[in-house]
Amino acid sequence: MKKIAIDLMGGDFAPAKIVAGALAFAKDNPDVELYLVGIEKNFKEISLPSNCRKVVVEDYLPMDVKPTEAIRRKNSTMYQSCKLVRDNVVDAVVSAGNTGALLACATFVVGRIKGIERPTLAVPIPTKDGFCILADAGANIDVKPFTLLQFAIMGVEYAKFMGIKNPKVGLLNVGTEENKGTKKEQEAFRLLREKFGESFKGNIEGNDINMGKVDVVVADGFHGNIAMKTMEGSAKLIIEILKSNIKKNVISALGALLMKPVFNKLKEKLDPRKYGGTFFVGVNGIVVKAHGNSDEVAIYHALKVAKQGIEISLTSKIEEAIKDVWNSRDSGN
Amino acid sequence: MKKIAIDLMGGDFAPAKIVAGALAFAKDNPDVELYLVGIEKNFKEISLPSNCRKVVVEDYLPMDVKPTEAIRRKNSTMYQSCKLVRDNVVDAVVSAGNTGALLACATFVVGRIKGIERPTLAVPIPTKDGFCILADAGANIDVKPFTLLQFAIMGVEYAKFMGIKNPKVGLLNVGTEENKGTKKEQEAFRLLREKFGESFKGNIEGNDINMGKVDVVVADGFHGNIAMKTMEGSAKLIIEILKSNIKKNVISALGALLMKPVFNKLKEKLDPRKYGGTFFVGVNGIVVKAHGNSDEVAIYHALKVAKQGIEISLTSKIEEAIKDVWNSRDSGN
Numbered sequence: 001m002k003k004i005a006i007d008l009m010g011g012d013f014a015p016a017k018i019v020a021g022a023l024a025f026a027k028d029n030p031d032v033e034l035y036l037v038g039i040e041k042n043f044k045e046i047s048l049p050s051n052c053r054k055v056v057v058e059d060y061l062p063m064d065v066k067p068t069e070a071i072r073r074k075n076s077t078m079y080q081s082c083k084l085v086r087d088n089v090v091d092a093v094v095s096a097g098n099t100g101a102l103l104a105c106a107t108f109v110v111g112r113i114k115g116i117e118r119p120t121l122a123v124p125i126p127t128k129d130g131f132c133i134l135a136d137a138g139a140n141i142d143v144k145p146f147t148l149l150q151f152a153i154m155g156v157e158y159a160k161f162m163g164i165k166n167p168k169v170g171l172l173n174v175g176t177e178e179n180k181g182t183k184k185e186q187e188a189f190r191l192l193r194e195k196f197g198e199s200f201k202g203n204i205e206g207n208d209i210n211m212g213k214v215d216v217v218v219a220d221g222f223h224g225n226i227a228m229k230t231m232e233g234s235a236k237l238i239i240e241i242l243k244s245n246i247k248k249n250v251i252s253a254l255g256a257l258l259m260k261p262v263f264n265k266l267k268e269k270l271d272p273r274k275y276g277g278t279f280f281v282g283v284n285g286i287v288v289k290a291h292g293n294s295d296e297v298a299i300y301h302a303l304k305v306a307k308q309g310i311e312i313s314l315t316s317k318i319e320e321a322i323k324d325v326w327n328s329r330d331s332g333n
Numbered sequence: 334m335k336k337i338a339i340d341l342m343g344g345d346f347a348p349a350k351i352v353a354g355a356l357a358f359a360k361d362n363p364d365v366e367l368y369l370v371g372i373e374k375n376f377k378e379i380s381l382p383s384n385c386r387k388v389v390v391e392d393y394l395p396m397d398v399k400p401t402e403a404i405r406r407k408n409s410t411m412y413q414s415c416k417l418v419r420d421n422v423v424d425a426v427v428s429a430g431n432t433g434a435l436l437a438c439a440t441f442v443v444g445r446i447k448g449i450e451r452p453t454l455a456v457p458i459p460t461k462d463g464f465c466i467l468a469d470a471g472a473n474i475d476v477k478p479f480t481l482l483q484f485a486i487m488g489v490e491y492a493k494f495m496g497i498k499n500p501k502v503g504l505l506n507v508g509t510e511e512n513k514g515t516k517k518e519q520e521a522f523r524l525l526r527e528k529f530g531e532s533f534k535g536n537i538e539g540n541d542i543n544m545g546k547v548d549v550v551v552a553d554g555f556h557g558n559i560a561m562k563t564m565e566g567s568a569k570l571i572i573e574i575l576k577s578n579i580k581k582n583v584i585s586a587l588g589a590l591l592m593k594p595v596f597n598k599l600k601e602k603l604d605p606r607k608y609g610g611t612f613f614v615g616v617n618g619i620v621v622k623a624h625g626n627s628d629e630v631a632i633y634h635a636l637k638v639a640k641q642g643i644e645i646s647l648t649s650k651i652e653e654a655i656k657d658v659w660n661s662r663d664s665g666n
Contacts, residue, residue, distance in 0.1 A: 128573055141507055142515050174474055174558045177397075181555070182475050206562030210570035222514070225507045226556050227563045229539030234567035237543035240461055241602055245595040255591025262578040262585045269574055 001033050002310045003090040004303060008038035009060035009077040010097025012293045015042045018096065021299025026052050032307055035090050037081040055080065063098055063292065070101035071108055078102060082109040085285040092286035092306040094277060096294040103139050106280045106287040113315065115322045118143065119282035120151045121221070121289065122158045123228060126269050127212030133159045133167075134209070134217045138225035139280065145187035148218055152192055153325060154281040155216035157318050161309070169196050170204035170214035172223050178202065184220075192218065195325065206230075235270050277302030279309060281318060286310060334366050335643045336423040337636060341371035342393035342410040343430025345626045348375045351429065354632025359385050365640055368423055370414045388413065396431055396625065403434035404441055411435060415442040418618040425619035425639040427610060429627040436472050439613045439620040446648065448655045451476065452615035453484045454554070454622065455491045456561060459602050460545030466492045466500075467542070467550045471558035472613065478520035481551055485525055486658055487614040488549040490651050494642070502529050503537035503547035505556050511535065517553075525551065528658065539563075568603050610635030612642060614651060619643060 006022045008015045015038060026034045026049050036048070037055040048054060059075040073079060078097050082105040084090045093110075095102050099121070107119055121139035124131040135155035140147065152169050159167040171189055173181045178189055180203055192200045201214050206227055209217055219227065246256045256263070277288040277298075286309040290302035309315075339355045341348045348371060359367045359382050369381070370388040381387060392408040406412060411430050415438040417423045426443075428435050432454065440452055454472035457464040468488035473480065485502050492500035504522055506514045511522055513536055525533045534547050539560055542550055552560065579589045589596070610621035610631075619642040623635035642648075 126570065128570060138507055172559065174471055174555055206559045206564075207566035207569070209563060210566040222507055222556070223559050226505065226539045226559050230542060230560045230563045231539075231567045233540035233543040234564045235571060236540065237459065237461060238568060238571050238599065238603075241599050242595060245598045246592070249594065251591050252595045255588040255593075255595070258584050258588025259579070259592060260588075261582065262575060262588070265578045266571065266574050270571075 002031060002307055003033045003035065003092075004306050004310075005035040005037055005055070005081040005084045005090040005093040006299070006303065007077045007081040007093070007095035007097055008036055008042045010095040010102070011290065011299075012063065012096075013295055014096065017294065017296045018299050019046065021294070021296035022303065023049065023052070024296060025300045025303040029303075029307065032303075034303075035081075035084060037077045037084070039077065055084070061097055061101055065098050065101045067100040067104035070098070070104050078105055079109060082106060082287065085110045085287065091310045092288065094288045094290055094299070094302045094306050096290035096292055096299065096302070098292070099138065099289060102287065102289050103280055106283040110287055111284045113282055113284050113319050113322060115325075116154075116282040116318075117147050117150060119280045120154050121278060122151075122155050122281045123224075123278045124162060125209060125217070125228065125231070127210055129212050130164075131162070132209065132212055132215050132217055133162065134219065134224050134228060135281070136219060136221040136224045137228050137278075138221045141220065141222040141225070143220045145184055145191055148184075148188040148220065149191040149195060149325070150282070150322065152196070152216060152218045153321050154318055155218060156196075157314070157321050158279065158281050159215050161312055161314055161317070164215045166199065167215035168201050168213075169199055169216045169218060170201045170208065172209070172217055172219035172227065173203035173205065176203045176205065188218070277305045279305075279314065281314075282322075283315075285315060335364060335640055336366045336368065336425075337639050337643075338368040338370055338388070338414040338417045338423045338426040339632070339636065340410045340414040340426070340428035340430055341369055341375045343428040343435070344623065344632075345396065345429075346628060347429065350627065350629045351632050352379065354627070354629035355636065356382065356385070357629060358633045358636040362636075362640065365636075367636075368414075368417060370410045370417070372410065388417070394430055394434055398431050398434045400433040400437035403431070403437050411438055412442060415439060415620065418443050418620065424643045425621065427621045427623055427632070427635045427639050429623035429625055429632065429635070431625070432471065432622060435620065435622055436613060439616040443620060444617045446615055446617050446652050446655060448658075449487075449615040449651075450480050450483060452613045453487050454611060455484075455488050455614045456557075456611045457495060458542060458550070458561065458564070460543055462545050463497075464495070465542065465545055465548050465550055466495065467552065467557050467561060468614070469552060469554040469557045470561050470611075471554045474553065474555040474558070476553045478517055478524055481517075481521040481553065482524040482528060482658070483615070483655065485529070485549060485551045486654050487651055488551060489529075490647070490654050491612065491614050492548050494645055494647055494650070497548045499532065500548035501534050501546075502532055502549045502551060503534045503541065505542070505550050505552035505560065506536035506538065509536045509538065521551070610638045612638075612647065614647075615655075616648075618648060
């Protein structure tokens with residue numbers, strides 16, 4: 001039986017929406033045992049299905065908690081959820097809590113895969129024909145070229161997990177020529193070409209991400225974070241411009257009504273909830289970060305992502321892929 | 334009489350569209366004398382209006398030219414256009430050629446304003462209620478905290494030139510808290526707060542840019558370039574999703590037809606041509622970079638921007654603003 005822990009107190013809509021999503025998932029997935037990690041009052045007035053277990057702790061972390069504090073507050077729902085993975089009580093953990101705090105707990109409580117310098121937040125980004133994987137999307141803001149290579153390797157494994165065969169890799173840069181960027185990008189370019197050969201499509205620019213030029217976009221967390229968040233802002237701007245102009249005119253409003261299925265398609269395509277949650281890839285266990293503003297649908301999907309991660313043994317796949325690089329690196333030196 | 338040089342051989346659609354835009358502008362602006370800098374064959378079969386002058390040179394730069402090469406090829410249309418500014422023959426220059434090459438010519442041929450470490454490419458970006466200025470948008474990819482302060486000062490003067498009173502300033506970062514980012518951003522945060530006081534709104538994130546949280550977004554050229562280009566890609570993705578789904582269904586197509594004025598509004602709002610051209614701010618003269626894919630409308634607007642720059646004496650305004658900082662810095666040390 002697959003076992004997943006869920007942090008009931010993480011997320012803007014905790015605990016109500018988290019509990020609701022968890023219970024709905026438990027009902028549909030009798031082959032999963034769910035460990036609900038919460039504080040005493042989370043469990044009042046709810047009756048748990050037989051495949052749910054109650055784990056009561058004393059503390060929980062606010063959404064603006066610092067990573068260092070997250071590590072110190074050992075009785076929190078987040079810390080204890082991660083500890084269940086480390087102690088092999090569960091196979092995976094899901095939390096919608098603070099990203100930095102969860103990364104800290106993933107890294108220091110669950111631990112890293114041997115050879116991984118830093119786990120990466122690998123995030124699916126919508127493209128014209130599907131999606132691409134952005135690694136890193138903000139977990140590690142200042143990294144070395146070799147860390148970028150590790151992000152690429154983890155991103156590729158993650159892309160394969162998401163169903164992409166022979167993923168194409170690109171490095172996020174300020175131009176497509178080989179000599180673009182700082183020394184860091186230039187050195188990363190060389191490492192990526194050496195490792196991925198034909199699958200490495202060279203440097204890509206910001207406008208190539210959503211166009212789906214590659215399947216795995218490699219970036220340090222600063223660049224990845226700017227790209228990901230700028231996209232959110234642009235989508236919001238466009239939708240607001242459309243909305244405010246539709247209101248100004250009856251004919252446009254009628255047009256918008258007729259176009260409703262199209263707008264729904266757009267909304268669905270851009271909806272981050274569709275992807276449910278994202279892994280901290282490189283952690284020695286499955287840690288799924290659900291979006292901070294997750295509702296019950298998002299939590300349901302995040303749990304599904306965790307379950308799939310268990311089913312395909314994502315952690316050991318990453319471990320194998322990284323081992324290969326280290327071996328070839330050692331033999332090369 | 335205001336005098337402007339235009340590089341006829343810069344841009345993807347040079348020379349035809351550049352010539353067309355220049356002639357249209359000359360016709361509407363009899364108070365401007367236009368120096369058309371081109372190669373011999375550009376002037377065949379065109380008759381120049383009385384306020385146009387022909388400047389024939391021997392060389393021109395390809396769009397993928399390296400900055401170092403741009404400086405070496407002294408007989409190119411771009412180099413010679415910039416030289417006309419340096420020699421005070423004209424008051425401003427417009428080119429749609431390669432960005433790096435033009436920056437190099439602006440910096441080394443026209444020269445920098447005293448005290449300016451690096452000129453910045455300051456670009457207007459659409460927001461909910463208007464636009465904001467992004468400085469730097471890709472001219473300088475690796476800079477020091479003090480250079481970011483200079484970008485901010487130049488961005489503020491540019492925002493004022495564009496009609497924004499009391500511009501609010503923000504630093505592009507990976508989170509809003511003061512301690513976010515690398516040491517560079519943390520130090521820049523301190524310098525910006527010291528200089529701008531209440532007008533400095535602290536760190537902003539990628540999604541805040543298009544929402545218009547601030548009027549001047551300060552960033553190094555790497556971050557600025559990623560943000561600007563990612564926006565382009567996102568807008569393109571959304572428009573493509575809408576288009577492809579509209580085609581699938583007659584009712585949606587009818588809806589789209591009724592919504593045409595709304596889509597036109599959107600297009601206008603996102604159209605980079607509207608802003609025409611952008612200054613390399615910090616150069617000791619007015620150098621306007623038009624978009625590489627400028628058509629005649631874009632060139633017309635870029636020339637208009639150059640003319641406005643002359644009218645408000647943008648260069649001396651920047652010079653004054655920078656002098657202030659240096660004075661306060663010197664007295665502080």
